[in-house]
Amino acid sequence: MLDSSRPLLFKRGQCPGCRRLSTRTLYREPLDSPGISRYMQDHYGRRVERDFTGYDYELAQCEHCGLAFQAQVPAPELLEEIYDRWLPATEREAVAARWGLDDYRYLAEQVQFMLDHFRVRPGSIKALDFGFGWAEWAKMAGAYGVDVCGAELSQVRIEYAKSVGIPVVDAGALPRDEFHFINTEQVFEHLLEPGDTLKTLAGALRPGGLVKLSVPNSAKSIRKLLGARDFGALSPEDIMAIAPFEHINAFTCDSLNALGREAGLVPLRPSLRKLYNASSGWMEPKSALKTLARPVYRHLYPKSTFVYFVRPA
Ligand SMILES: [Zn+2]
Numbered sequence: 001m002l003d004s005s006r007p008l009l010f011k012r013g014q015c016p017g018c019r020r021l022s023t024r025t026l027y028r029e030p031l032d033s034p035g036i037s038r039y040m041q042d043h044y045g046r047r048v049e050r051d052f053t054g055y056d057y058e059l060a061q062c063e064h065c066g067l068a069f070q071a072q073v074p075a076p077e078l079l080e081e082i083y084d085r086w087l088p089a090t091e092r093e094a095v096a097a098r099w100g101l102d103d104y105r106y107l108a109e110q111v112q113f114m115l116d117h118f119r120v121r122p123g124s125i126k127a128l129d130f131g132f133g134w135a136e137w138a139k140m141a142g143a144y145g146v147d148v149c150g151a152e153l154s155q156v157r158i159e160y161a162k163s164v165g166i167p168v169v170d171a172g173a174l175p176r177d178e179f180h181f182i183n184t185e186q187v188f189e190h191l192l193e194p195g196d197t198l199k200t201l202a203g204a205l206r207p208g209g210l211v212k213l214s215v216p217n218s219a220k221s222i223r224k225l226l227g228a229r230d231f232g233a234l235s236p237e238d239i240m241a242i243a244p245f246e247h248i249n250a251f252t253c254d255s256l257n258a259l260g261r262e263a264g265l266v267p268l269r270p271s272l273r274k275l276y277n278a279s280s281g282w283m284e285p286k287s288a289l290k291t292l293a294r295p296v297y298r299h300l301y302p303k304s305t306f307v308y309f310v311r312p313a
Pocket residue numbers: 015016017018019020062063064065066067
């Protein structure tokens with residue numbers, strides 16, 4: 001239980017992307033407002049036993065790199081409580097129950113794209129799944145013969161990864177100039193210091209290596225919130241990208257690219273031929289449409305928040 005004398009949240013006073021101090025508040029709403037209370041009830045059920053009176057949801061934006069971020073973020077004890085007690089839907093069985101053939105195909109597509117990019121024997125590719133969750137990407141990469149390891153904070157997930165043969169490395173002591181590829185899937189929106197973390201990952205890549213960043217696109221959610229000025233007016237889908245406590249960095253295409261630049265990385269524009277060559281499911285009309293459209297909106301349409309960054313050679 002939390003010590004009631006300690007604050008539940010603390011303030012990030014500088015931009016978590018580029019560390020500059022020139023930030024401004026975009027939006028503020030009390031955490032016990034009707035709209036946010038309803039979201040918490042829908043999202044966490046009855047597991048929230050905290051009184052957030054006096055605390056705000058505060059969305060700030062960096063005037064230098066454009067990153068929007070929650071200025072008030074959970075203190076470590078609250079964070080642990082959220083991920084360990086409030087969020088039971090992240091159990092592995094729940095994820096497995098949600099995933100279908102298309103999801104696994106898409107994972108395979110990403111792994112094949114990586115292998116096609118480097119054009120060397122899969123067993124000589126060193127890859128890191130950073131913040132691996134239930135190690136879905138790492139398992140897929142391993143199935144293709146890649147020399148893959150993972151880094152993760154959650155102990156139960158670390159134990160799981162080890163049990164299925166994925167070596168786990170310490171996220172705080174990554175080797176330098178080591179990896180051809182680093183996968184991050186829905187990770188950077190959660191990080192307290194995404195700028196520092198990406199710099200660390202960039203240093204762990206070998207020259208010419210790739211890091212994938214895939215995060216929710218917050219552009220529409222922020223626009224709607226600033227228009228309505230009320231969480232109660234947002235749909236669950238709108239709230240997801242800027243979710244209180246969890247998605248504390250609200251990226252757009254531009255701020256994600258700025259984060260890469262700050263870390264000395266360059267966005268890769270993948271060839272459509274390679275993306276299509278790595279895909280499957282073409283003989284089914286429904287999945288064929290998705291397979292055809294996804295590379296276009298994800299890698300050619302310039303507003304995507306799924307980016308492959310290269311460490312310049
Ligand atoms: Zn910034």
